[in-house]
Amino acid sequence: MTKTIEPRLENKAAAMPAAGDVNALFAEFMSAFEDFKSTNDQRLGELEKRGSADTLLEGKLDRLNAILDGHKSALDRVAVEKARPALEGGRRVEGDEYKDAFSAYVKRGEEKALSVGANPDGGxxxxxxxxxxxxxxxxxxxxxxxxxxxxxxxxxxxxxxxxxTGPQVGWVGETAARSQTSSQxxxxxxxxxxxxxxxxxxxxxxxxxxxxxxxxxxxxxxxxxxxxxxxxxxxxxxxxxxxxxxxxxxxxxxxxxxxxxxxxxxxxxxxxxxxxxxxxxxxxxxxxxxxxxxxxxxxxxxxxxxxxxxxxxxxxxxxxxxxxxxxxxxxxxxxxxxxxxxxxxxxxxxxxxxxxxxxxxxxxxxxxxxxxxxxxxxxxxxxxxxxxxxxxxxxxxxxxxxxxxxxxxx
Known part of the structure; x- marks a missing residue:
């Protein structure tokens, strides 16, 4: 089974599910939004106390904004793909992004953009x-x-x-008794x-x-x-x-x-x-x-x-x-x-x-x-x-x- 490593903040956008399960994408989006709110609350608190905010907090907030934008784009892609006609068998065609990511995984073992394809059995x-x-x-x-x-x-x-076998049938006279037929x-x-x-x-x-x-x-x-x-x-x-x-x-x-x-x-x-x-x-x-x-x-x-x-x-x-x-x-x-x-x-x-x-x-x-x-x-x-x-x-x-x-x- 593929080992999952918690990504650092600056890599979080790359590790998110790409055009995959809607629930998973939404959960990632909400988690990033909670981090954004917490960081922004800290920044606002420092502004009230000192009139200025720590530059590290400002940088973290910018990165979280980028992550939120990335998750929103991924959710939009899922919505577009769900609207496409389904292939025979019910599978949608993955975009070039997933195909390129798969190629990178095969050639070099890069896994971050492949979380959409992860399955419980590994691979x-x-x-x-x-x-x-x-x-x-x-x-x-x-x-x-x-x-x-x-x-x-x-x-x-x-x-x-x-x-x-089908149900039993037979010919019968107009006024003759009808015996019960066996079921199929x-x-x-x-x-x-x-x-x-x-x-x-x-x-x-x-x-x-x-x-x-x-x-x-x-x-x-x-x-x-x-x-x-x-x-x-x-x-x-x-x-x-x-x-x-x-x-x-x-x-x-x-x-x-x-x-x-x-x-x-x-x-x-x-x-x-x-x-x-x-x-x-x-x-x-x-x-x-x-x-x-x-x-x-x-x-x-x-x-x-x-x-x-x-x-x-x-x-x-x-x-x-x-x-x-x-x-x-x-x-x-x-x-x-x-x-x-x-x-x-x-x-x-x-x-x-x-x-x-x-x-x-x-x-x-x-x-x-x-x-x-x-x-x-x-x-x-x-x-x-x-x-x-x-x-x-x-x-x-x-x-x-x-x-x-x-x-x-x-």
Missing amino acids: YLVPAETETEIAKLLTAVSPMRAICGVRQVSSSVYKKPITV VIDELTFPTTELYAMPAATQAFLDDAAVDVGQWIAEEVNAAFAEQETAAFITGDGVNKPSGFLNAQAVDESDWAWEKLGYVATGTDAGFDVGDPSDSLIDLVYALKAGYRQNATWLMNRRTQGAVRKLKDADGNYLWQPAASPEGRASLMGFSLVEAEDMPDIDTDSFSIAFGDFRRGYLIVDRQGVNILRDPYSAKPYVLFYTTKRVGGGIADYDAIKLLKFGVA
């Missing part, structure tokens, strides 16, 4: 521009973020009610967020380089580390201090599917496709998914599994796998886009190496707003470490939206 919120860039890079690199639902929250746990079943899904961290390092000479865009550098450094850890957790995570991956759910034969389980279709052959009709299990998997999910469905597998699928043909001799139509596009399998994720298991006995479904409805990624950074110039001299953290959660949002292919007999 500071990165500027909105940097946070947005990290999110963009994660979406571009992480295959799961590209296809799953993503929700930003301000609390540590996101709760989502969902209707498992509503379940509540919870998505706790857990801490994900990265710790890039840089030399002080690198940070002092005026050409370095600090925000861009942090985004690029933590991007790969965050994306790698996230993707693994979203697929195979056990839910202990990390998101719960969809492969962590109980898998059952599609004929025995029930809520809180994922249905699978078996290939009929251990560790491989059926030799006689290798594409049949893929067709069965596609139609195991309801039509409402199928229109936005995506295949998910690793590159080695994709290499095996790429060899398959239909009854007319056409390859089931097709390359992307453009450099920015995705390959397709049986007309549905295919996403490659290295954390999907290789083909093996009874492995679930292929998933198919509407992941945007089937799996939810929860991001708690804000990315924090704590500067550490001591632990790894001559390098400066940047302990960067964000809170992320994830889990299945709709158990009927994702189906698995099991490489086994049944």
Whole structure:
């Protein structure tokens, strides 16, 4: 946790919250005003007694006046920022002053102007521009973020009610008795967020380089580390201090599917496709998914599994796998886009190496707003470490939206 040092009077204006919490700014303003009144009372008392006031009191009063002006300006800035349109997720864009202060903190460890970003866990919120860039890079690199639902929250746990079954209905004659129908079943899904961290390092000479865009550098450094850890957790995570991956759910034969389980279709052959009709299990998997999910469905597998699928043909001799139509596009399998994720298991006995479904409805990624950074110039001299953290959660949002292919007999 960052240590707070009581600023001397001449530095008090620099240490005040800059365009941050209104209550904190107002409290600072009132505290400075009380000091101003007390000092001015002393000056007036000396004027009455001696006809003149101590020059030290006059100087102190001038400095307190400057501090009051600074606090008033900060309060005015907050009022203006609150009037601006809010960004998606409810966060306002910090001004250049905070961005410059953050850059100074990263490069040299200057903290006085950063009290607006302080949080109880230590460290500071990165500027909105940097946070947005990290999110963009994660979406571009992480295959799961590209296809799953993503929700930003301000609390540590996101709760989502969902209707498992609707109310019972039925046809009835005009004068026939109406029996009482059963009520609908509503379940509540919870998505706790857990801490994900990265710790890039840089030399002080690198940070002092005026050409370095600090925000861009942090985004690029933590991007790969965050994306790698996230993707693994979203697929195979056990839910202990990390998101719960969809492969962590109980898998059952599609004929025995029930809520809180994922249905699978078996290939009929251990560790491989059926030799006689290798594409049949893929067709069965596609139609195991309801039509409402199928229109936005995506295949998910690793590159080695994709290499095996790429060899398959239909009854007319056409390859089931097709390359992307453009450099920015995705390959397709049986007309549905295919996403490659290295954390999907290789083909093996009874492995679930292929998933198919509407992941945007089937799996939810929860991001708690804000990315924090704590500067550490001591632990790894001559390098400066940047302990960067964000809170992320994830889990299945709709158990009927994702189906698995099991490489086994049944």
